[in-house]
Amino acid sequence: MTDLKVCVYLELEKFFEASGIGSAVQNQRKALRNNGVEVTSNPRDEYDILHLNTIGPFSFYYAKKTSLMNKNLVIHAHTTAEDFSGSYRFSSKLSGLLKKYLSYFYDQGDALLCPSMFTKDLLKNYNLDRDPIVISNGIHFDKFCCDPDLGESIRDRFDLDGLVIFSVGGVFKRKGIKTFLKVAEKFPDQNFVWFGPKYKRLQDREVKDILKNSPENLHFTGKIDNILGAYSAGDIFLFPSHNENQGIAALEAASCGLPMILRDIPGFSHFEDQKNCVKCNSFNEFVDAVDDLIEDADKRNKLGEEAQKIAKNHSLDKIGEKLIEIYRSIQR
Structure with missing residues (x-):
């Protein structure tokens, strides 16, 4: 055990639990506990360091309170104006x-x-006094490995057979659901599934139209209780997101050894095209990539194996060690 007690706080935790931020916070807590740090999620508890992960009014309040108490404050920049749009x-x-x-x-x-060099570069335009420190959101590598029984139960639940092309995340325009739908239309005999919450009250008209007019082979499941079931049921991970700070879902898919088709954006710079994923810029490239992986099982297996090696570099033990190093460097 270390002599540190850290409050890792996530405002509106219930709302964010199925999101990348929710996964990142769970990873932080797990990584710190693995390294002997006492962790609380309650900012009203005693602590040495407060680690904030969201930007809402309660986070702002606790940031100011922590400063008045002369305690250390760490802020995690998961949100940028660019990915909020x-x-x-x-x-x-x-x-x-x-x-x-x-x-x-x-x-x-x-x-x-911040979770990536891409985010750090974005934050350079925010006129900040502090230089952001890059630290991966990490991946619970032992947790994210395919479970055949769980995968079969998900397939049965949603009546899926054959190859399943899927994505994971909130149903937002930014996540590339329009591209996902258009690709699904090109492969009417294949199952396409989007696993993730729909946030109906926050949807714009375009998203509502996509959900209403999706083809028969495209399924939107809503939130599922165990997201590992999505990765265990799927065969090809198609993630055409337009903006990601790091893309935890891609790390989770990589940890499960799945072949990935990603949009070629800076947030996925830790993956290499044609080595551990396939990267696409245009709609036609997405269609060709899906067609290629449907037909080539050997390529699917090779890409998945190489992706898994990348995921291992983001293990929670390494993340925990780096967090402790950062905490020690600022401790009063």
């Missing part, structure tokens, strides 16, 4: 105001963390 209804219109707020909020801590 295109996520929810009205989010694109609000992204400019959000950027101004983030420029202030992200300077409140003793350390600012």
Whole structure:
């Protein structure tokens, strides 16, 4: 055990539990506990360091309170104006105001963390006093390995057979659901499945139309209790997201040894095209990539094996060690 007690706080945790931020926070807590750190999620508890992961009013309040108490504060920049745009209804219109707020909020801590060099480069345009520290969101490698029994139960539940091309995440325009739908239309004999919450009250009109008019071979499951079931039931991970800070879902798919088709965006720079994934820029490239992997089982297996090697580099033990190092460097 270390002598540290850290509060890893996630405002609106229930809302975020099925999101990448929710997974990242669970990974932080697990990584720290694996390295002997006492962890709480309650900011009203005693702690040495407060680690904030969201940007809402309660997070702002606890940031100010921690400063007044002369305790250390770490802020994790999971949210940028760029990835907020295109996520929810009205989010694109609000992204400019959000950027101004983030420029202030992200300077409140003793350390600012972000999940990738891509995010760090974005934050350079926020006029921050602090230089962001890059640390992976990590992956619970032992947890994210395919479970055939769980996969079979998911297949039975949603009446899936044959190859399953799938994605994981909230049903947002930014996640590339329009591309996913258009690709599904090109392969009417294949099952396409999107596993993840629909957030109906936050959907814009385009997302509602996609859900209403999707082809018969495309299924939107909504939130499922054990997301490992999605990876265990699927065969090809198709993730055409337009903007990711790191893309935890891709790391989870990689950990499960699945072949991945990703949009060629900076947030996926830790993956290499044609070695551990297939990267695409255009709609036709996505169609060709899906067609290629449907036909080539050997390529699917090879890409999955190589992707798994990348996931191992993001193990929780390594993440925990780096977090402790950061905490020690700022401790008063």
